[in-house]
Amino acid sequence: MPNFNANVSKLARQPEDCSRVLVAALESGDIETSVALYETSAVLFKKSGEVMTGLDAIRENNAGVIALKPKFTIAFITATLSGDGTLATNRMKAELAFTKPDGQLVKTNVDTLEVLRKQEDGSWRYIIDDPYGSMRAGMKDR
Template sequence: MTITQTTTTHHDTPHTLNRAWGEAFNAGDLARLMTMYEDDAVLVPGPGAEPIAGTEAIAAALRGFLGLGGQLDFTPRHWLVSGDLALSSVAFSMSGGTDPDGNPVPLAGVTSELLRRQADGSWKYVIDHPFGGSA
């Protein structure tokens, strides 16, 4: 896993934010991922897990996902925009991920995400539930 210093990129539509999230994940770039969340955002870190909130908790959870070493493949399902809010959903699967003992960790799901337009016109995640959608 590589952690780099990354400047925030302006994501002027919800789908550009989503695409950038996948690219940052596949690059192992935790710093760039964290620029995509509001400070008090909420993330559900796993199937059936309790939600966590705030950048420190989200960074810790994402660090764990990045530590699996896999690559995400994702297919957008929809972006519904109303004013400064957007609801998005993506079907994803991860291949090549392994646990600390080297065992494969298959991961797949359908997301449910809430995004908010920021004062500068960019979008950030407010709620990120990687396993909150239905197939």
């Protein structure tokens, strides 16, 4: 299986890099990079479907994820660009493993649906990030 995190820079130069950089930041505990990948008014969905808006909410969420010391195994990342090249969607399928505070090992799937916008400097940032978006229809309310 390819190593999707090898030589990851902190800037997303291609839409699919957002997923790679985010995963690397969450695994390494780099909260600043994990938040810098989002536009100021971006939205991030919780597993429950609740929407968090803005960088403060995203920072709080990502700090909670980092505290779990997550490990991702990425199966694939697929990006689709808009005709003018300014917007993109990403899908990432990955397994997420982490240890709960009580010591229980948890393994779950992440099947993202992401919307990104190209920035003036040529990098990409999230405007909508739903880590469970591609599988949400099959999920029960939690």
